Amino acid sequence: MTSPELVPGARPPGPLGRAAALAGRAVALLPVLLPARRLREAAIAAVPALAVMVMGYRHRWVGDDGMIYTRTVRELLAGHGPVFNPVERAEATTGTLWQWLVAAAAYAGGTDPAVVAVSLGIVLTGAGYALAVATARKAVRPMSAAPLLPLGMLVLLPVKADWDYTTSGLENGLTTFWIALAWWFLVAARTARGTRRLYAGAAVIGLGPLVRPELALVSAVFLVALWCVTLPGARRTAGLVSCALAAPAGYEVFRAGYYGVLVPLPALTKEASDPVWRRGLAYFGNFAEPYRLWIPLLILLALITWAPRGALTAELVAPPVAGLLSWAYVCRSGGDFMHGRLLLPGLLLIALPLCAVPLTQVTRIAALGLAGWAVCCALLWRPPASSGDAYAILDEQRAYVGYTHNPHPISMAVHENVPRGFRPAVEAAQAAGRPVLLIQRPGGGERFEALPLALGARTRMAGAFGLLGNNGIVMPLDGTSVDTLGLAYPLAAHQAREGVRTAGRAGHEKPLDPAWIVADWTDPGTPVPAGVDPAAVDAARHALNCGELAELQASVRDPLTPERFWKNLTGSWGRTWFRYPRDPVAAEKELCHN
Template identity: 45%
Template sequence: MAPAAVNAARDSKATRTRWNLTVVAGSALLIAVLGYLTRWICDDALIFTRAVEQILAGNGPVYQIGERAETSTSALWQWLLALAGFLFGQPDTSTISWVLGLVLTAVGFGLAVDAARRLHSRRHATVLLPCGVLVLLGLRPVWEYATSGLETGLNTFWMAASWWLLVRLRERGSTKALLFAAFTIGLGPLVRPDQALVAAVFLAALWLTVRPGWRLTLGAVGTAATLPVAYEIFRMGFYGIVVPMPALTKNAGESMWPRGFAYVADFAGPYLLWLPLAVVMFVFAGLLHRLGGRRTDLMVALAPVVAGALHLAYVVKVGGDYMHARMALPALFLILLPVLVVSRSKNAGVAVVVVVVWASLCAGLCRYPAVDGSVHGIDDERAYYVAWTGSSHPTDSATYVQQLQRLKNVVTAEAVSGHRALIYHGLGPGNDIITTPMRTGIAEKAMVVGVYLGTAGMLAPTDVGIVDFWGLANPIGARFEFPTVKPGHSKPLGNAWLLADYAAPAAPPHPSGNFAVSGTVTSEQVIAARHALSCGDLAEIQQSAREPLTFKRFWDNLTGAWHRTRVTIPPDPFEAERKFCGRP
């Protein structure tokens, strides 16, 4: 080949490479911009913030002093925020949470698109067109959950990094690279427990791609499992249960297929998501045909799609979530990974044009809520908290706390007074704030009943306890035998249990109408609830969370965790008394 032709080919290859890298960087930059424009945090994000404050105050990973309850579904996100709070000297990590989430989302998009680029450009630098990534960028929920203060950004980053490492290992199968990939993929259960499914698929794909010997296989399995297994032992010994507390509250072991299908339809319907997905699946079929002769490429391309399908099946099984789109986004991200970008061709060009038109219309015109959103108890969380706080960008705890300023003033006064009061407020027009004497034996200066659990945690100092009305942080309420109507909001604790557990024995019962539960509470109900709390498994549950953490308590928690996780509690005090105390 003549020198001029060689130089032209080299320049052409360099141009294609620059274009492809521009697509990678542009995808990361665009999601960063869109995420910033819709930045926010939700009340649930402040649950992480409260737990981090307790960690940095030296009280351990708890929501309140004297009671060990794991309120954070993502253990890794909680500890990552704690590290950030420590490094920046900022125990209130509410602002850090959305900034860090946005950074991780943007980096995750960059890694994901780069991995797709490497998959499509294994043998030569071909011109790549953005395809699947435009589906993600056209969806407003993707922008919104780029922040939110929840673990979504970490989730995106972990999925992208795991797949990027898998793609790289097709060509670089060194021992160190394999072990590092296994360790990264193994972090899935710590990102979110449901990501154990995705981690299992990726680890299987890793083995099928590299085919290491049995010794290296055992080493990779050990590397992947060490941290999750160690944390699970810690969880069982420290908290006394097998799963995070919200998993009990949300009945994560149940099967609610109809609600789950409704949840997926609630996400797909408003954005006509079926259209771009049909186009993308057509492109994916063409990709599989081209990769048919290369086993490792085929394995790597199929892994995230299989993982995404399994994750979506799990989400449908458990009935979805009450937050619009949130739990469906990881599955969508995984399924789109192999076709985030596609090699230029006539068919691909037509597909990309269709997706571009859809993404433009969707981003500009499509909005939630869907007409039937309220039927299934599915909320547009960002819109709700924007309306509740009165801020177009609620991005710190102060914005939330000011909505309960009167309650904060009462909490501050009671904590300073030394009266040791149980404080709770109503949800009705009057929002009555009630105080009643607290029983002896509680370490905190006062106890606040939290309806908005995250906000209540931020308006109270760390030495003031929070009683979670909805059971996400309450070992009793989390186990109530209520059917799931709205995940995380279906198990009201009720005043009988509140007074029985936290109030002084002589404290009079208050009308439940003051606290979002119809009917009245009688002294007999309070007495029955108090008796039930002292009997059998119910008493042992209390001890597992509240007794000082000696070695014996840790061992008893560890060995009894499985049984304790399966215990359920009748919400009616008299039924609970009969179940645990044997009273006829």
């Protein structure tokens, strides 16, 4: 099947084209619907939004991690629940709200979930930028009658990573929109009448952990600022806190009972609570250095220092504080392997209050400096394709354009039909018509061996391949996509991370010994592939039936009865922190008390 992205001059996918047409009609109606002053304000808010949407569209793509969401959405729409594989309850995605939003839109539109994610990313990013500028003007206008300049947007728009993660299939667009919406409620709280809007604002601000777990920091800072702005009494404070916690606490109960742990599986795989400062600071440097970000940040710092004391209100101070805390957390947890992705929310937060700066002699000079930097950044400065060190931080958009040989790899078809990948092995196994486990030969590149699947496996096929998104596309929905790194495989996620706390690629520190996969998905007596230690397979088989590891397997594979839900819920704390040795022989000794 040929993707429309491969045809020169082809029309864009339907949802993107329709979104562009609607945006054009809305802009055309503005002069009719709005008086002159409001039209000017709307135009000022719309220009950055349209700019980021255009650049996001020009850089549209979906990476392998975006395809992980696609598999979960397809399983959900197939009636299997929010899982990566029907036989195992594993939360493979960190953006809870994004997963459900893409599922709802894909169900309504009947469209490829990857294309839906790209469309939503562009629209939500643009809406977030427009709302950010409008909110900044609302916050600053009472303090100054001078024209207001959106200088903060000059820091965001020239950064290539900002264009890249307008799409990608990941939740960055939703993150941008949520931050802007939460800030709008915070700013509006100063003039709000009654309690309904305050409670609604607290509920929206409290959604941070469901957008991404680490955004709980932003929620906390904004809630403190909301309290400082409104100074509610004890009863109203309790009401605001209850509204903020209702959705995340309710989902946490569901998560603990359904999945058996307290956090999404990628957080366990990446050991997000462990400090990995060296790698995290390298990740920050990989983001800041190519764009010379120290230049605009110093200019913004000078503007903040110059600002009159009356401008340092809680609603204007909260976003930069939250942004700095966000950056600190990302650096502490070791960053990511995708250039800039996890640092973009912090940059947006720092820039928010400066998206409406009164025009003065000082701000004219600052604007000229930022404009000069922005031109150089947009036209000349680009991140390296790879960091070239042990951390392997990549410009992922460029990497997947090269990997797929497609300038805009946004559909499942494009990723499924890559020249290399898992598809040939899966098709061969399907043609043979036998239930098999496909496992890569150690040191054999993309060559696979088919082993007879265990009789009680409850799946017609299982396959282990390191590119989980590609695996999830080509593996049938009633098959099992085995993740060798642990983002969607509890057995791999609960390994102990040993000896790689300051080195290695983020999120790739727990490659599972093939012996565990053979032991988990085949019956005793199955021939062991070349390069796999038979003694390790025997030890792994024994360990899988011992102690806490056996209970971990039961928590995600037993039928979800009320009793199982309760057992998962009450044991979720200990199960979240459970780790076992990566070496099967050591694990057998520890778990089975040999």
